[in-house]
Amino acid sequence: MKKYFQSAGNDLPASIVVLLVALPLCLGIALGSGAPLFSGIIAGVVGGVVIGLLSGSQLSVSGPAAGLTVIVATAILKLQVYEAFLLAVVIAGVIQLILGFIKAGVIGDYVPNSVIKGMLAAIGLILILKQFPHLVGYDTDFVGDENFRQNDQQNTFTGMFQAIRYITPAAVIIGIVSLAILMFWERRFIKKNKVLNLIPGALVAVIAGVLLNQYFAISQPQYVLGNKHLVSLPVAGNLDQFLSFFTFPDIQYMNNPDVWVSALTLAIVASLETLLGIEAVDKLDPLKRVSPPNRELKAQGVGNIFSGLIGGLPLTSVVVRSSANVSAGARTKVSSIMHGLLLLVCVMLIPTLLNKIPLSALAAVLIFTGYKLAKVSLFKEFFQKGWDQFIPFIVTIMAILFTDLLIGILIGISVGLFFMIRNNFRSAVMVVNDRNHYLIRLRKDVSFLNKPIIKKNLEDIPQNASLLIDATRADYIDKDVIEEINNFLLHAHLKNIRIDIRKSVHKPMHLLLNEPKLTIQ
Secondary structure, eight states, X not given: OHHHHHTHHHHHHHHHHHHHHHHHHHHHHHHHHTSOHHHHHHHXXXXXXXXXXXXXOXXXXXXXXXXXXXXXXXXXXXHOOHHHHHHHHHHHHHHHHHHHHTTGGGGGXXXXXXXXXXXXXXXXXXXXXXXXXXXXXXOOSOTTOOSSBOTTSOBHHHHHHHHHHTOOHHHHHHHXXXXXXXXXXXXXXXXXXXTXXXXXXXHHHHHHHHHHHHHHHHHOTTTOOOGGGBOOOOOOSSHHHHHTTOOOXXXXXXXXXXXXXXXXXXXHHHHHHHHHHHHHHHHHOTTOOOOOHHHHHHHHHHHHHHHXXXXXXXXXXXXXXXXXXHHTXXXXXXXXXXXXXXXXHHHHHOHHHHTTSBHHHHHHHHHHHHHHHTOHHHHHHHHHTOHHHHHHHHHHHHHHHHSOHHHHHHHHHHXXXXXXXXXXXXXXXXXXXXXXXXXXXXXXXXXXXXXXXXXXXXXXXXXXXXXXXXXXXXXXXXXXXXXXXXXXHHHGGGGTOEEEEEOOSSSOOTTSSOOTXXXXX
C-alpha cells in the first residue's frame, strides 16, 4: 500500500490523461458497435475500477476495445435484443475465468518480441492516420476505429484524403494549438518544474481547445464548432434518468445458441487481445515489470461479468489507453482505478461541460500518443538487429494497418515463425572448408528441413577432396538426412572423395548412419 501513496504524484495526473483519451474512445466504440452510447462509458468505468483492482498489471488500462467492434456489432445484429447480447458478455466473462484457472495465459509468452513491438508501432501509426481527419474536423468515422475499412465506406488512407477536402477551420486551429501545447509540455524545463510537472499537458491542451471554441462562439460565431465536432455524452436530467441508462441481461435467452456462439467468440478474441496488450505494456514499462497473464484473464473475466450485468460493452486490455498511461508517467494501478472513478464522476456531475470538448483537441492527444509509440528510433533499432527481426516487425505493422489488430498479429507471428524455423535449420548444419579439406558438422536437431542444404553442400564438394562428417554434437538426425548422406557415400568414390564419419559414443543414436554399407572411422 505504501508504494501506491508514494506514486500518487505520478498516478493522479496520469489518470486525467487516460480519462481524456478514454472518454472519446468509449463513446466512439459504442457508436461504431451499434450499442447505446452509455454502454461504452459503463465499460470504461468497469475496466478502470473493477479490472484495475483485480489485475496484476500495474500499468495496463482496460476498457471497450476497437478490435471487438465488428464482433460486437455482428452479435447485436444477430441477437437483435441488446439484453441478449449482455447475457453473451456475462457468459464470455465466465469463460475467461475458466481460461484463467486452467492457465491458458501462457499463450501470450509465445508471441515474438518483434511482433509485439510491431504491434505497438502499428497502433501508433493508426492513431496518427485515423485521428488526422478528426484533427481537421472531418468526423464522419467514429473515434477509436482501428480497422482499415471504415463504416463510412472509406478506408484509412482515402479517409485522410477526404478529410483534406472538408477541412473545418476552427477544428484545425484548435488541433494545431493543442499539438503545440503537448510538444511544449515535453520540454525539459517543464519536467523539472515541480508544479508544472504535476499538470498533465493533455489537460492543458483540452482546456485550451474548449476556451478557443468558446472564443469563436463569442467573437467569430461563423467558425464555432457544431455539436458533431464535440464530445457527445448522454445527459441525464435527474438520478432516475441517469439510472435508466443502465441495462440488464435477460436470462430467458440462455437457450439461444447464438448467445453461446457470440459469448465464445468474444471470450477468445478478448482474451487474445488482452494477453497481447499486457505483453505490449510490459515492454513499455520503464521498470520492466511482468504482468501475471492468468491473473489478468481472471480479472478480465470478472470485469466482463460485471460489465455485462449492468449494460456495458465487453472489455479487454487496451494498448492505446495503456500507452497513454505509461507516457503520462504512471507508476502503479492507481492511475487506472482513478481514471475509472473520474469517468464515473464526470458523466454523473459534469456531462454538459464534457460535451464542450472539441474532438480535434482529443485527436491531438491521441496523435501525440501515436507519435510516441511509432518513433523513428524504434524502426532504426529493429533494422540494426537484422532481417530476421526487422522483417517480422515491418510485416506486423503493414498487416495491422491493412487489416485489423488480431489478423495482423497472426500474420506477424507466422512470419516470425518462418524466420525462427529458418534460423534453426540453418544453424543445425555448419560447413567449413580449408583448401581441399571439408567439414560438415551436424548440430542440435537435424530435421528433414535440413535435407536440401545438406544435399547441396555434399554435392558441391570437389574431386580429390577430404570430407569429415561430424555428428558428435547432434541430438537427433532425421532418417531422410541419414538416407541422403548414405546416397552420397555410394557415389563419392567416383569423385575420389575421402570420407571420415564420426558420431558420439555417449549418445544412443541408433538411427545415425548405421547402414551396413557405411564404415564409421
